[in-house]
Amino acid sequence: MNKRRRTIFVVTLLAALHLFVIFPGFFAPYDYSAQERELPFAPPSPLHFVDAAGDFHSRPFVYSWKERPDSRGAYEEDRTQMFKVRLFAMGSPYVVVGPWTSRLHLFGVAAPGRIFLFGTDDFGRDEFSRMLYGGRISLFAGLLGAAVALFAGSALGVVSGYYGKWVDAVVMRLVELFLALPWLYLLFAVRAVLPLRIKTTDAFLLLVGVVGLVGWARPARLLRGIVLSAKERNFVLAARAMGASDLHILRRHVLPQTYGTMLTIAALLVPQFILAEVTLSFLGLGVGEPMPSWGNLLAELQKYSVLTSYWWMYLPAIALVVLFLAYQWTSAKLQEKVAVVNT
Amino acid sequence: MARVARRIVHGLLLLAGVSVFAFALLSAAPGNFFDELRLNPQVSPETVAALKIQYGMDRPLPVRYLRWVASVARGQFGYSLSYHCTVGSLLWLRARNTLLLTGFATLLAWMVALPWGVLEALHRGGWVDRMGGAVTAVLLAIPDVLLGLLLLLFAARTGWFPTGGMASVDAASAAFLGRLQDAALHLFLPVVALALGTIPILVRHVRSAMVGVLDSPFVEAARGHGIPKWRLIYRHALPAATNSLISQLGFSIGALLSMSLLMEVVLSWPGLGPLVLEAILARDVYVVIAAVMLSSVFLVIGNLVADLLLYWSDPRIRAVSP
Numbered sequence: 001m002n003k004r005r006r007t008i009f010v011v012t013l014l015a016a017l018h019l020f021v022i023f024p025g026f027f028a029p030y031d032y033s034a035q036e037r038e039l040p041f042a043p044p045s046p047l048h049f050v051d052a053a054g055d056f057h058s059r060p061f062v063y064s065w066k067e068r069p070d071s072r073g074a075y076e077e078d079r080t081q082m083f084k085v086r087l088f089a090m091g092s093p094y095v096v097v098g099p100w101t102s103r104l105h106l107f108g109v110a111a112p113g114r115i116f117l118f119g120t121d122d123f124g125r126d127e128f129s130r131m132l133y134g135g136r137i138s139l140f141a142g143l144l145g146a147a148v149a150l151f152a153g154s155a156l157g158v159v160s161g162y163y164g165k166w167v168d169a170v171v172m173r174l175v176e177l178f179l180a181l182p183w184l185y186l187l188f189a190v191r192a193v194l195p196l197r198i199k200t201t202d203a204f205l206l207l208v209g210v211v212g213l214v215g216w217a218r219p220a221r222l223l224r225g226i227v228l229s230a231k232e233r234n235f236v237l238a239a240r241a242m243g244a245s246d247l248h249i250l251r252r253h254v255l256p257q258t259y260g261t262m263l264t265i266a267a268l269l270v271p272q273f274i275l276a277e278v279t280l281s282f283l284g285l286g287v288g289e290p291m292p293s294w295g296n297l298l299a300e301l302q303k304y305s306v307l308t309s310y311w312w313m314y315l316p317a318i319a320l321v322v323l324f325l326a327y328q329w330t331s332a333k334l335q336e337k338v339a340v341v342n343t
Numbered sequence: 344m345a346r347v348a349r350r351i352v353h354g355l356l357l358l359a360g361v362s363v364f365a366f367a368l369l370s371a372a373p374g375n376f377f378d379e380l381r382l383n384p385q386v387s388p389e390t391v392a393a394l395k396i397q398y399g400m401d402r403p404l405p406v407r408y409l410r411w412v413a414s415v416a417r418g419q420f421g422y423s424l425s426y427h428c429t430v431g432s433l434l435w436l437r438a439r440n441t442l443l444l445t446g447f448a449t450l451l452a453w454m455v456a457l458p459w460g461v462l463e464a465l466h467r468g469g470w471v472d473r474m475g476g477a478v479t480a481v482l483l484a485i486p487d488v489l490l491g492l493l494l495l496l497f498a499a500r501t502g503w504f505p506t507g508g509m510a511s512v513d514a515a516s517a518a519f520l521g522r523l524q525d526a527a528l529h530l531f532l533p534v535v536a537l538a539l540g541t542i543p544i545l546v547r548h549v550r551s552a553m554v555g556v557l558d559s560p561f562v563e564a565a566r567g568h569g570i571p572k573w574r575l576i577y578r579h580a581l582p583a584a585t586n587s588l589i590s591q592l593g594f595s596i597g598a599l600l601s602m603s604l605l606m607e608v609v610l611s612w613p614g615l616g617p618l619v620l621e622a623i624l625a626r627d628v629y630v631v632i633a634a635v636m637l638s639s640v641f642l643v644i645g646n647l648v649a650d651l652l653l654y655w656s657d658p659r660i661r662a663v664s665p
Contacts, residue, residue, distance in 0.1 A: 173360075176357070177357065177360050177361065177364070179597075181361065181597065181635070181638070181639060181642070182596075182597040182598070182600040182601040182604070182638050182642065183597070183598075183601050184600075184601035184602075184604045184605060185600065185601065185604065185619075185634065185635050185638045186635070188604075188619055188620075188623060188631065188634075188635075189365055189368060189369065189631060189632075189635050190368065191623065192369060192622075192623045192626075192628070192631045193368055193369060275486055275487075278486060278488060279486075279487075279488065279605060282488050283605075283608060283620055284624075285620075285623065295488075298488055298489070298492070301492050302609075304499065304506075307492065307495060307496055307499060308496060308499050308500065314489075314492075317486065317488070317489040317492075320486050320489070321481075321484050321485055321486070321489070324483075324484035324485075324486070325480065325481070325484040328480060328483065328484055329480075
């Protein structure tokens, strides 16, 4: 029961994280590029329940930040006016999907007040909102990259495992080449080919392509192995004896045997590819300003003052760790399941 | 020795493949160094054209490739357009630093991971194993970038370690021992960062290798004969597990080099990492190609060494392929 509950917890966590970053506009109170130039590096706004007079409020509220008169760059709460946190508040418009826009946010505060759950960056942009929008880039780069790599890898792996002979030899030499190269050098080499300064949407697509291109080798090798044993199964041989075409055998008999492995590989690849995106953007070779990604959010920490003074700038990294742990756990569980099914 | 020769030929073929691949890929790049130069109003179009001819960039691709191969044979690895010197002269120093870093990191990582993995395997299912497993899981989930940044923060906060570079400004004037101490201080954080990044994977491998061996009948028999526990582990079980561990050593080199690249940039270690990054940003194609090549050379050599170690440690392999 305990194990079951843990599974439910991890799956819910993963689903919630994905939901957050699929609809960042709704969950984030502000746009990722909305600036508050007066408030660079403001700390997270504390949620209060008790006001200055000592009265208790059931609805949490925040104060706005103002610069401390005695020292520049330090803030204190302006206790003269409180701003109640409202659920389903109307705010700045955002795009949900395609042409569908909305102004509804999960939470917000009334106009002059500002709520910074995770503080602000050097332009006074809300770090929480930027993290959600950044997660959309990073996570989608991981998911799409994994999809590309898995598709290319499994197509090549299945073909080379099923047909063997020279196709197999060529594909496997290529796989060895790609697996042998240190992945970051490979990523650099592929990235070096592409233009340096590009639009963010192009950058994102390129990232996905690069990451997918670099990562196809591992799924190809794994699936080849599965197909090699799958095609010798008795029912496959029987189907062949009955005159089934290659396409039919592949689709109906061989491919279904690989689904479990594919899912496991996917759960392994997604975090790896998210990491690839984070690494590239961190080094300034991926998605650039003003569009946030978890990589370029972390790049801020390369500045000495940010590194040592503003702890909330580390929060994107914490999100990454949580996400990776959840994925790790899921892939381990999937592996156990697949191992049980295959025996 | 035929085996070694075959391995060397394999490695050379791999290197040739990598070089063709890297060369073709980077020559297909839409922008090049001269495009960037052309944007500079102080450089006339004639100069750019002359430079292009001087560096042989107007020639067709196969010719450029062959000239590059000839240059590699002389140890020059082409010409760096932004540093105005042969790539070889840039590369050797940086490569030495990267090797220094990865070498020490590998040593440290194995020194920690080996006893850790053995301990986990011995107490399989117990609290030691579970705790160790949790620690490795968390370490594995921490992105390398964060690891580097946290160590940097540690250095900045405590002031115990320098936050970058390889030597202090006044180190050159110090005595030999002082220089050594200075170098060790600078080396410490990058080595720890790299080791921490590799340890979780190593621990898992050591654990699974040891678990496999500890379950085998011969260990059971040895235990039945009353051989003391520690002698059993170090004389009987561990040698039997070395086989897969040595293979792992070979495999882990690629990952280690990648991680080193990133850590060097984060912790400003003057290795290949910062050089490659700058080269990409400056569109200095030959430096990028050379770095990719060099990393493959390390990889091939590393795998060769792992293979030789395997040959030396496992009599079964010697018996099969004399």
